[in-house]
Amino acid sequence: MELRQQDVTEPENELLSRVAGGDRDAFERLYQATASRLLGICLRLVPDRGEAEDILQDVYVAAWRKAPQFDPLRSSATVWLGSIARHRAIDRLRASSAQIDQAPIALAETQPDPAPAPAHQAEADSERARLDDCIGRLEPRRRTLIRTAFFDGATYEELATRSGSPLGSVKSWIRRGLQQLRACLEG
Incomplete structure (x- = not known):
């Protein structure tokens, strides 16, 4: 017998469905069940813990807003949340490298160059x-x-x-x- 996605019942799927209906208690339980895994995803991409925790907060804000879009037939809640975490961390990395690349040229004159002339x-x-x-x-x-x-x-x-x-x-x-x-x- 082949196992299909809809046959897999994950407690997080039920919680996320309840979050889509605005259930704050379900949201808290979903957070408790998944936060450590999602923080791990964030830390693998962004090693700074404070930055990773900020990303994790963004993930749960997005999960609260986008919960009605979750489809348990397409993926599990854990995979869906993990995907959001991964994309948010990558976006943060891109934004921080863009800020470095776009620093005003005037700042270059104030930064000492450690290399000898x-x-x-x-x-x-x-x-x-x-x-x-x-x-x-x-x-x-x-x-x-x-x-x-x-x-x-x-x-x-x-x-x-x-x-x-x-x-x-x-x-x-x-x-x-x-x-x-x-x-x-x-x-």
Whole structure:
């Protein structure tokens, strides 16, 4: 035997039919039965809880107004309400992105740009290339020790242990390497 939509009796269908007749008690019971599921739909699309709760309120306002349009032969009340929730959340997303896209151009001047200006970026790139070149000129042992010390935050003691070298030697190699770097960068 094939199950048809009209054979499925869902308590929410009865409640929504009563809401269509203006039954406030049925509306409250419908809310209690479906609010958590509908809020879940809203939260999946709009992760901000306050925003999702606003959408949920819009869903129930629409459900109160449109309840006479509900047809249990076409879908269940839960599916019908879920569809309203989904569409309202999507509408809210579209409206918020449209507001962002349509912000007045005058506001752009007041908003700081976190990215460096092109001239500063070009200068930083040039300095970085120069530093890489100078580091590349160092003896491999000094280069490795300096990079490990400065980029990994290793202490002299850790470097001595890792390299199996005396602490005094490691300090001397790093000091001489830094002197070579300074001379290269100043030249």
